[in-house]
Amino acid sequence: MAIEIFLDVLFAVTLFLLLWNVNILVFNRGIPNIRTAPAIRKKIISLLKEHEAARADRTQPYIIYDLGSGNGLFARQIAREMPQATVIGVEVSGPSYDWSMMMKKQMKIGNLDYKHADVFTHDIRDASAVVLFFYQLDKLGKKLHEELKPGTLITSNKFRLGDGWQPAQSLKVWTLYPFQKRLFVYYKTSLQYLAFAGALL
Ligand SMILES: C[S@@+](CC[C@H](N)C(=O)[O-])C[C@H]1O[C@@H](n2cnc3c(N)ncnc32)[C@H](O)[C@@H]1O
Missing domain, CATH: 1.20.5 (Single alpha-helices involved in coiled-coils or other helix-helix interfaces)
Structure with missing residues (x-):
């Protein structure tokens, strides 16, 4: 029995x-649909707020991308805590995208949008900041070199960006989640921007 x-x-x-x-x-x-741990989300939002407050030209919109936004929870949290910013979640999974859109409508969050798209082909040239909890970071690192403006903030939960990106900070964050303890912070520098433009000439 x-x-x-x-x-x-x-x-x-x-x-x-x-x-x-x-x-x-x-x-x-x-890439499994696992959400970023609450303590790491809190740290990222404080970095985003500092970055947004410190920018020179505050007349331009501040646009944040969550690349691989899953069920959209983190994008919703950022949008609600930063009403002055525009938040865009990009997600390839149809069911996760549909859920995100339904929640956005229910919660009536005006500064939030989701795109049902592949992060590798979606244009992110207008980004002021990018948040990631994603693998395949060599391929994504290349795209970020190609598309991001100087000064753009990138945060990557758990995984290091590839393709030559060096973190400005590597932060230990205490969380209850067993495999989420590290946050990498990057800024696109003017030097990187010029180096990439030079490589294209
Ligand atoms: C680990 S979850 C992160 C969820 C959310 N960003 C967070 O931090 O809480 C990663 C998500 O990336 C999505 N994903 C994987 N490959 C993708 C691609 N090529 N384009 C868009 N989304 C992708 C997966 O479907 C999954 O929902």
């Missing part, structure tokens, strides 16, 4: 894990 219950539970757990992995592969391009 006990062994039968054990086998039933084992079967249910295996089936759940199988469906979970199929879901990640089919809808999430192999």
Whole structure:
């Protein structure tokens, strides 16, 4: 009897894990839809607020991208805490995008938008800041070199950006989440911008 219950539970757990992995592969391009830990979200929002307050030209809109926005929770939190900014979540998974749009409408957040798109092809040249909790950071690092303006802030939860990016800060953040303890902070410098422009000539 006990062994039968054990086998039933084992079967249910295996089936759940199988469906979970199929879901990640089919809808999430192999990157699981896990949210950034609350303590890391809080730290990122304080960095965004400082960056927004310190910019020279405050007549221009301050645009924040969450690349791979999942169910859109973090983008919603940023938009509500920074009503002066425009927040755009980019998400490839249809169900996650639909959920995000439904929540945006329900919560009536005017400075928030979601795009159902691939981060590698979506144009982010108007970004003032980019937040990431994403893998494939060599490929994404290249895109950020190509598209971002000097002075753009980038935060990356857990993973280092590739393609030559050097973090300005590598912060330890205490969280209850077992695998989220590190936040990397980058700024696109004018030197990087010129180096990339030179490489194109
Ligand atoms: C770890 S979640 C991050 C969620 C949210 N940004 C946060 O920090 O709480 C990463 C998300 O990236 C999405 N994703 C993976 N590859 C993508 C791509 N090429 N374009 C857009 N979204 C992608 C996945 O579907 C997943 O929802």
